Amino acid sequence: MTEILGIPTAVLFGQLLLGIINGSFYALLSLGLAVIFGLLKIINFAHGAMYMLGAMVTVIMFDVMGVNYWVALLAAPLVVGCFGVAIEYFLLRRIGGQDHIYSLLLTFGVALMIQGILTNIYGVSGMRYAMPDVFKGGFRLDFMYLPYYRAWVICVALVVCFGTWFVIEKTKLGAYLRAGTEDSQLMQGFGINVPLLVSLTYGFGVMLAAFAGVLAAPIYSVNPVMGSNILIVVFAVVVIGGMGSIAGAIITGLLMGVIEGLTKVVYPEFSSAVIFLVMVIVLLIRPSGLFGKEA
Amino acid sequence: MTMTKKLLTSAIASALLVGGAQAAISDNTVKIGYLADMSGTYRDLAGPNGEAALRMAIEDFGGKVNGAKIEVLTADDRNNPDASSSTVRRWLEDDKVDMVAGLVASSVTIAVTKLLEGTDSLGLVSGSAASSITNEHCTPNHIHYVYDTYPLANGTAKAVVQEGGKSWYILTADYAFGHALEGDVTRVVEENGGEVIDTSRHPFPTSDFSSDILQAQSSGADVVALAKAGADTTNAITTAGEFGLTQSGQTLAALLLFLTDVHALGVDTAQGIQLTTGWYWDLNEKTREWSDRFMEETGVRPTMVHAGIYSSAMQYLNAVKETGSDKAADVRKQMMDTPINDMFATNGTIREDGRMVHDMYLAEVKTPEESENEWDLYKILRTIPGDEAYRPLSESKCKLVSGSVR
Numbered sequence: 001m002t003e004i005l006g007i008p009t010a011v012l013f014g015q016l017l018l019g020i021i022n023g024s025f026y027a028l029l030s031l032g033l034a035v036i037f038g039l040l041k042i043i044n045f046a047h048g049a050m051y052m053l054g055a056m057v058t059v060i061m062f063d064v065m066g067v068n069y070w071v072a073l074l075a076a077p078l079v080v081g082c083f084g085v086a087i088e089y090f091l092l093r094r095i096g097g098q099d100h101i102y103s104l105l106l107t108f109g110v111a112l113m114i115q116g117i118l119t120n121i122y123g124v125s126g127m128r129y130a131m132p133d134v135f136k137g138g139f140r141l142d143f144m145y146l147p148y149y150r151a152w153v154i155c156v157a158l159v160v161c162f163g164t165w166f167v168i169e170k171t172k173l174g175a176y177l178r179a180g181t182e183d184s185q186l187m188q189g190f191g192i193n194v195p196l197l198v199s200l201t202y203g204f205g206v207m208l209a210a211f212a213g214v215l216a217a218p219i220y221s222v223n224p225v226m227g228s229n230i231l232i233v234v235f236a237v238v239v240i241g242g243m244g245s246i247a248g249a250i251i252t253g254l255l256m257g258v259i260e261g262l263t264k265v266v267y268p269e270f271s272s273a274v275i276f277l278v279m280v281i282v283l284l285i286r287p288s289g290l291f292g293k294e295a
Numbered sequence: 296m297t298m299t300k301k302l303l304t305s306a307i308a309s310a311l312l313v314g315g316a317q318a319a320i321s322d323n324t325v326k327i328g329y330l331a332d333m334s335g336t337y338r339d340l341a342g343p344n345g346e347a348a349l350r351m352a353i354e355d356f357g358g359k360v361n362g363a364k365i366e367v368l369t370a371d372d373r374n375n376p377d378a379s380s381s382t383v384r385r386w387l388e389d390d391k392v393d394m395v396a397g398l399v400a401s402s403v404t405i406a407v408t409k410l411l412e413g414t415d416s417l418g419l420v421s422g423s424a425a426s427s428i429t430n431e432h433c434t435p436n437h438i439h440y441v442y443d444t445y446p447l448a449n450g451t452a453k454a455v456v457q458e459g460g461k462s463w464y465i466l467t468a469d470y471a472f473g474h475a476l477e478g479d480v481t482r483v484v485e486e487n488g489g490e491v492i493d494t495s496r497h498p499f500p501t502s503d504f505s506s507d508i509l510q511a512q513s514s515g516a517d518v519v520a521l522a523k524a525g526a527d528t529t530n531a532i533t534t535a536g537e538f539g540l541t542q543s544g545q546t547l548a549a550l551l552l553f554l555t556d557v558h559a560l561g562v563d564t565a566q567g568i569q570l571t572t573g574w575y576w577d578l579n580e581k582t583r584e585w586s587d588r589f590m591e592e593t594g595v596r597p598t599m600v601h602a603g604i605y606s607s608a609m610q611y612l613n614a615v616k617e618t619g620s621d622k623a624a625d626v627r628k629q630m631m632d633t634p635i636n637d638m639f640a641t642n643g644t645i646r647e648d649g650r651m652v653h654d655m656y657l658a659e660v661k662t663p664e665e666s667e668n669e670w671d672l673y674k675i676l677r678t679i680p681g682d683e684a685y686r687p688l689s690e691s692k693c694k695l696v697s698g699s700v701r
Binding site for chain 2: 221229230
C-alpha cells in the first residue's frame with residue numbers, strides 16, 4: 001500500500017472524504033449563524049438547540065404521525081423556522097439595537113430552556129430513527145465503504161449552501177436584505193417592510209440549522225443535548241471564516257471538517273481541540289477571519 | 296456477688312456504649328448527598344431516577360434511622376471533576392453530609408473520593424466503571440458497589456476471544472474510565488491468547504465516529520471493541536451499522552452497555568450484542584418485584600446503577616442502625632461484616648479495598664422475535680461468580696490491602 005507521511009493513502013482518502021461529510025454539517029450550521037450575524041448582528045447561541053430541534057421534530061413527527069424522511073426534510077425546518085420567527089418577534093426584537101452581548105445571553109438562555117424541557121420529557125439516551133430504505137447500503141470505493149446516506153449528505157448540503165450564498169449575494173431579494181440591515185430607515189422609506197424581512201431572515205437561519213438536524217437524525221443519536229457540543233465548534237468555524245461572511249462560513253466549514261478528519265488519523269486525542277488551535281492562529285494573524293473584510 | 300457485679304458493670308458498660316453510639320449520629324441527622332449526572336450523557340442510567348431509587352430506600356426506613364432524620368441533598372455533577380469537587384467540599388464543610396451516593400463518571404468519583412478520604416463521610420459509588428477506583432485510587436472512605444471495568448473485560452472480552460476473536464482494535468473514550476477499561480480488556484485479551492493490534496482514543500464526548508470506525512475497519516482486526524459508555528457507545532454502534540462493519544466480518548464488542556442504551560438503540564439494531572452486566576431487572580422474582588415498584592415511581596425499568604443505588608443505601612442505613620453511628624469508619628466496617636442478600640446481590644461481600652464482590656452476568660440482547668416488550672431486552676447466557684469476575688486481592692495495588700503489589 002502506498003503511503004504519504006507514513007499514513008496509508010487509503011486511510012488518508014477515507015478521512016478526507018469523511019472530513020468533507022462532517023464539514024458539510026459544519027458548513028450548513030455556520031452558514032445559518034453567519035446569515036443571522038451578518039444581516040442581523042445577532043450572535044445566535046440558540047443555533048445548536050435549533051439543530052437539535054430539527055432532529056427531534058423529525059423523530060417526533062415520525063413517531064406520532066408517521067411523517068417520512070422526505071416530508072420531514074421540508075416540514076421539520078419549517079416548523080422550527082416558525083418557532084425561530086416567534087423567538088425573533090417576541091424576544092429578540094425587544095432588545096434590538098442593544099449591545100451584541102444581550103442577544104448572546106438571551107439566545108443562550110432560550111437554548112438552555114429548550115434543552116432542559118426536552119431532557120425532562122425525553123431523557124438523554126437518544127431516540128430511534130430508522131434510516132430510510134433507499135439509503136440502506138453504500139458504495140464500495142477502492143479506499144473505503146461509503147454509505148449512500150453520507151454521499152447524499154454531501155450533495156444536498158452543498159446545494160443548499162450554494163443556493164443560500166447565491167440568493168443573498170446575487171439576487172434582488174438578497175440585495176434588499178443586505179440594504180435593509182445596512183440602513184433600515186432608508187429601506188422603510190422605499191416601502192420595504194424591514195421588520196418582516198428581519199423576522200424572515202432569522203427564521204431562515206434557524207431553518208438551515210434545523211435542516212442540518214434532519215440530515216443528522218438517521219446517523220447520530222438524537223437527544224436533547226446533541227446541539228450543545230457542536231455549537232461551540234460551529235462558532236469557532238464562523239470566527240475563523242470571518243464573522244458574517246457567507247462564503248467564508250461555507251468554505252471554512254468544509255475546511256475544518258477536513259482538518260479535524262486528518263487530525264483523527266495522526267493524533268485522535270487532539271481532534272476536538274485542533275479547530276480551536278486554528279482559530280487562535282487565525283485570530284493572531286488575521287483578526288477579521290480568513291474571509292472577513294479588514295476592519 | 297462477683298457474678299452480679301460483673302453483670303451489672305457489663306450492663307452499665309453496654310448501656311454507655313449504646314448511649315454513646317446513639318450520640319454518634321452527628322447533628323442527629325443522617326445527611327445523604329446524591330451526586331450524579333442529572334442533565335448530560337449519563338443522565339438516564341443514573342440521574343433523577345437514581346435519586347428516586349435512593350428515596351425508595353429512605354422511604355423503607357420511614358425517613359428515620361435510630362430516631363435520626365434522613366435528609367437528601369442533590370447536585371448535578373455535570374461530568375466535571377472540578378465542579379463536583381467544589382460541590383462536595385461545600386457538602387462536607389457547610390452541610391455536614393455523612394454519605395455521598397450516586398457517583399457516576401469515574402473522573403468525578405476519583406476526585407470526590409480523594410476529598411472524602413480522612414473525613415467521617417463515606418462515598419457509595421454506584422455508577423462509575425473504572426476498576427482503579429478500588430485499586431490505586433482506593434480510600435478507606437468509599438465502597439464501589441455495582442460493577443467495574445475488570446468484570447466487564449472478564450465477561451465480554453473473554454467470551455469474545457474464546458469464540459475466536461483473536462485480534463482486537465479498541466476505540467477508547469479518552470478519560471479515566473476509558474483508560475481503565477482499555478487496560479483491563481488488553482489484559483484479558485492477552486491472557487486468553489489474543490492480541491490488541493491498535494487502539495484509538497477519542498475526546499469525550501464525541502458524536503461522529505465515522506472516522507474511528509473507518510480506521511477500525513481498515514485495521515483488519517477480528518474484533519472492534521468500544522471502551523466507552525452512554526451516547527458515545529450508541530453513536531458508535533449506529534455508525535458501525537451504517538458502515539457495514541459486521542457485514543465485512545468484524546465483530547463489534549460493546550464493553551459497557553446499560554439497559555437504557557439498549558432500549559434507545561432498540562432490539563433491531565442491538566440484537567445479538569453480548570454484554571456484561573451487574574444486574575438485570577428480569578433476573579428473578581425479587582428483582583422483578585423491586586423493578587415494578589421502581590417503574591411505578593419513574594415510568595421506566597431500572598438500570599443496574601439504579602438498583603445499586605437503592606441496595607447500597609439500604610446496606611448503609613442498616614449499618615447506621617446497627618452501629619448507631621454515621622462515622623465512615625464504623626459504618627464501612629459494619630457493611631464489610633454483613634453479607635449482602637437482597638434484590639441486588641446474593642452473598643455479596645465488601646472487601647477491605649472497598650470492592651463489593653457479587654455475581655455478574657454475561658447477557659445477549661434479544662432478537663425482535665424474542666423480545667416481548669420494550670424492556671424485555673436481555674437473555675442471560677452465563678452467571679460469572681463474583682470471585683472469578685473481580686480483580687483478586689492478590690493483584691491489588693490498594694494501600695488498604697496487606698501485601699498489595701504496590
